[in-house]
Every structure is written in structure tokens, then in C-alpha cells.
Amino acid sequence: MKKLLITGSNGFVGSYFINKYKNKYDIKTFSFLKDDINNLDCKDIDIVFHLSALVHQMGGASAEEYQKINVTQTLQLANKAKESGVKHFVFMSTVKVYGEETSNKYSENTYCNPEDDYGKSKLKAEKLLLGLESDNFKISIIRTPIIYGYGVKANIKNLVNLVKKVSILPFGNIQNKRSMVYIGNLCHLVDVLVTQKQNGIFLASDDEPLSTSKLIELIAINLDKKIYLIKIPFFESLLKLVKPSFHKRLYGSLEVDNTLTKEKLNLKNPYSVEDGIRTMIKKEI
Secondary structure: EEEEEEEEOOOOHHHHHHHHHHHOOOEEEEEEOOOOOOHHHOOOOEEEEEEEOOOOOOOOOOOHHHHHHHHHHHHHHHHHHHHHHOOOOEEEEEEEOOOOOOOOOOOOOOOOOOHHHHHHHHHHHHHHHHOOOOOOOEEEEEEEEEEEEEOOOOHHHHHHHHHOOOOOOOOOOOOEEEOOEEEEHHHHHHHHHHHOOOOOEEEEEOOEEEEHHHHHHHHHOOOOOOOEEOOOOOOOHHHHHHHHHHHHHHHHOOEOHHHHHHHHHHOOOOHHHHHHHHHHHHHOO
């Protein structure tokens, strides 16, 4: 049984991964908040799965905070792992390294041009990690769009709560395309690339993107809720003027094409978008 060290084990992805794969890997956890990196012993560890991060903060965080957590701590852990003889380091990154919403599809080879401090810190960490790579120390970077599943917080949770409370919403016929990844598909990707000992840059995504209107419809179906999506003249223009960030999340497109990842790993997502949304709402495993 491979020994795997995971950071961010209490988070959304970490807790799911441990629950799902606890019988496949001998899992050890490390917390930058509670544990001292200087006392970390990685000598018997085969794989490090680094999830711990300062994610995009709606209220804002300083560039220095992103640098400390997403870059400095990542490099401390990677150096410790390499010195200890760990063979494989898996780093959870983000599609934010490419930039913001766009009508073009992002792929593994798309030029990176992050616009915010979160994306910049993740890209910097990626580059520094790749600089540490050697024949005996493989680096795998997984870039993710929005991750969803049971227990998800932030925007998806807010949307579910809105659908629960309101039967008529002014989000009819929104034609955007937004790639997301169900947490079960993401963790399957991690398991596959670790099993195959593959290094490189990988993109996680469900098999099809969703429009905001379609996402709301799927949420409503699984809540057994009758919902009416209507189109109100000038609503989108007004929202763009009054709440530009909210408008971007509802109407913006961010689509990824992870064909290269699927081909390299011979990867097949075990869950469809419909499976993922149903599981998120109904807490099925």
C-alpha cells in the first residue's frame, strides 16, 4: 500500500479524498496551521498531495498572504519532500492561472496570464515546483475550474439556497458555458495519475460545460422544486452596472478542453454532470 501525505485534509477536497480512498492508500495528514514543517518526517512517504491553500477570497486578501501560503509554504513542503526521497508531488492549482472568463476554451497548453493575486500566486508556485522536478521527483499539477459536490460552499451553495427559496428567477435563457468538475471526478483523476505515476500539467473537468440556466434547472429537479426562469428586459445590463462581479459569475463563460489530460491518462470520468448535481443535492455516494 502506497503511503500518501495530504495537506488540507479537513477541506472540501481533502476530506472527500480520504473518505473515498482510505482503503487504497496509507494516508498521513499535515496541517500548516497546527504542525511544524521542521518536524515533518517524509522519509516513508511515496506521494505528497498538496491541497492546502489560500483560495480566492471574495473579501480580498493581500498579495503577501497569497505569497506566504500558496508559494512559500508550497516550496517548503516540496523541498522537504524531495530531500526525504518522496517520488511524486501532486499540486492542486486552478484555472485562474489562465486569467478570467473568456469565450475561448482553455487547454493544458494555453498561455497563462493570471489577473488576480490568487492566480498569480498559484502560477508562481507551479513554475517553482517544475524547477524542482527531477527523474526521482515527479511533479503533477492539476488545474481545476469550480469544484462542486455535497458540502460545497461559496457560489454554488448560494445558488442552491436561492433555488430553494425562490420559485421565479430572472435567469432565463442564459447562453454562457462554464466548465466545472464534480469532486468525485477530480479525486478519480488524482488517483489515476498517482497510480500511473504520471507527471505534467493536467486539467480537471466534467465532460460537458453548463449554462447558468441549465445548472439552475438541474438543481431544481433534484430539489423536487418547480422553478420558472424568466427573461426580464434590461435585467442583465442593470446587473452588470450595479453588481459587475455577480454579473460575471452568472453570465460569464469559462470553458476548458482537457482532451490532452484524458488521452495521456486514458481517463474516463466516472460521474456525469447529472450524477454530480444529484449527488451534491441528495448526498449520495
